[in-house]
Amino acid sequence: MSSSGDKPGAQSPGVKSRYIVSAWYDWVFFLLPPILALFVGMGISGTPFADDRFTWWGWEVTWSGLLIGVFIHAHLILVFVRSHGNKEIFKQHKLRFVLVPLLLYAAMLSSNYVLYTCSVIATFWDVYHSGMQTFGFGRIYEAKAGNQPTHGRKLDWALNQLLYAGPIVAGAVMLDHFEDFNEFSDVGLMFFTKIPVWMDGNHAYFTWAMLGGGAGFLAYYVYAQFELQRAGHTVSWQKVFLYVTTGATSLYTWGFNSFGEAFFIMNLFHALQYFGIVWATENKNMQRMLRVEGKPLGKWLTLGLFVALALLYGTWVQYMDPSVHMWWALTLLVSLMHFWYDGFVWSVRKKQV
Numbered sequence: 543m544s545s546s547g548d549k550p551g552a553q554s555p556g557v558k559s560r561y562i563v564s565a566w567y568d569w570v571f572f573l574l575p576p577i578l579a580l581f582v583g584m585g586i587s588g589t590p591f592a593d594d595r596f597t598w599w600g601w602e603v604t605w606s607g608l609l610i611g612v613f614i615h616a617h618l619i620l621v622f623v624r625s626h627g628n629k630e631i632f633k634q635h636k637l638r639f640v641l642v643p644l645l646l647y648a649a650m651l652s653s654n655y656v657l658y659t660c661s662v663i664a665t666f667w668d669v670y671h672s673g674m675q676t677f678g679f680g681r682i683y684e685a686k687a688g689n690q691p692t693h694g695r696k697l698d699w700a701l702n703q704l705l706y707a708g709p710i711v712a713g714a715v716m717l718d719h720f721e722d723f724n725e726f727s728d729v730g731l732m733f734f735t736k737i738p739v740w741m742d743g744n745h746a747y748f749t750w751a752m753l754g755g756g757a758g759f760l761a762y763y764v765y766a767q768f769e770l771q772r773a774g775h776t777v778s779w780q781k782v783f784l785y786v787t788t789g790a791t792s793l794y795t796w797g798f799n800s801f802g803e804a805f806f807i808m809n810l811f812h813a814l815q816y817f818g819i820v821w822a823t824e825n826k827n828m829q830r831m832l833r834v835e836g837k838p839l840g841k842w843l844t845l846g847l848f849v850a851l852a853l854l855y856g857t858w859v860q861y862m863d864p865s866v867h868m869w870w871a872l873t874l875l876v877s878l879m880h881f882w883y884d885g886f887v888w889s890v891r892k893k894q895v
Contacts (some may be wrong), residue, residue, distance in 0.1 A: 560686045560780060562679070563822045571818025572679055573780060575811035576788045581794065583807035592803065599861050608860060610806045615873070616856035617680070617813035618880040621818045623848070625883045626755075628827055643879055650871035657871060664877045671881045673706035673813050676788050679815070683781035701763050705756050705789035753793060760789050821848060 554566045561568045580727045586592045592606040626632055633641055649656045680698055680832065685691065736807050764786060791811075795804040825844060832847070834840030 553818045558686070558688070560683065560778060562682055562686070562819075563729075567818070567822065568780065569820075572815055573784055573787075575814045576784075579807045579811035579814075580791050582810065583795065583803035586806075587803055591811055592806075601860075603860075604801070606806055610809055611860045612853060612856035613813050614809050614856070615859040615876075616817045616852035618876050619855045620816060620852055621880040621883045623820055623824050623828065625879075627831065628824065638883070643875055646878070647875050650874065651868060657867070657874070660871075660874050660878060664881070667878070667881045669706065670703070671884060672808070673702040674885070675812065675815065676706065676784065677702040679783055679819075680778075680781040683778040683784070687776045687778040689776060689778070693775075697763065697766065698781075701759065701785055701789065704759055705785075706792050756789070756793050760786065760793070762792060817849075817852075821845070852878075 576722050586606055590605075592604055595602050597603075598608060624631065625635070646660075650660055661872065677699055680702070681691075681695065684694065684698070725816065753874070760827045761879055767777050767782050788811075795807045825841065825848070828848060829835035829840055832840075832844055834843055862869045862873070864873075
């Protein structure tokens with residue numbers, strides 16, 4: 543990838559860039575999105591954009607809910623560009639990319655037990671996956687700083703899981719995640735329906751423990767980085783900035799949902815970051831697939847199709863009726879494959895960085 547000094551995309555001889563793509567690209571697509579999404583959420587709170595409902599293809603929606611829904615599902619489908627669209631990766635994992643999704647889809651179509659289980663798994667896997675995406679970006683920045691792959695890895699992992707998953711599990715929107723267990727009532731598994739009730743009854747204890755512990759952990763993390771710098775360690779301040787801003791945004795938005803826009807804020811920056819990393823790493827491969835590499839406007843044509851087709855899928859998901867078994871199963875399949883494929887294609891593994 544290109545790196546940058548004072549000029550985007552440029553690099554002085556012998557100077558190793560600490561950015562993933564370039565300074566301007568990283569700040570726009572990776573580093574600033576959490577803060578920018580928070581400001582957007584604050585800006586739309588209480589406005590007709592977020593509150594006024596209208597009918598869209600028979601559904602009662604708000605503009606903010608509709609657009610973030612489209613954007614979320616658009617970013618989910620992008621993983622197939624990296625898996626099925628990359629010949630080298632596809633050859634290595636044909637079984638995972640062809641047989642597994644077919645078998646899982648058939649199982650969801652055949653059994654409501656499997657379908658509802660996949661729905662619950664997707665809800666909580668999404669939480670873990672989101673934290674791991676931020677963790678992965680940070681570990682790449684750590685490697686860019688020239689540090690050992692294992693140095694500080696455990697602390698980084700704990701920070702991201704605690705500050706992302708914790709406020710979701712214990713914060714203001716906790717019940718929105720755990721109420722998925724109520725779907726098991728349709729197949730007679732009443733035990734699982736007790737989980738949302740128990741979580742709701744103990745909500746206050748979880749909330750204050752997580753907010754207090756999360757804020758304390760975040761402060762300790764910043765202190766630890768300064769101590770590492772004093773000890774001669776090369777600290778990646780891009781990583782620290784990303785982790786601190788993401789953690790603080792997560793604590794504030796999921797923990798309190800002060801603007802009623804926590805879901806919008808967190809998913810906006812997560813999806814934008816994913817669009818950014820997939821385009822940065824796969825745009826040349828996509829140009830070759832379309833046979834437009836090196837041709838006038840070839841890159842821009844590819845970018846247009848890249849964005850448009852993803853948004854088209856996202857729009858279809860917002861249009862389709864989830865009560866239609868085959869369509870709901872299909873969207874669940876895409877979500878689960880996104881989380882799984884992303885785990886072994888994108889995650890920064892210990893042996894790599």
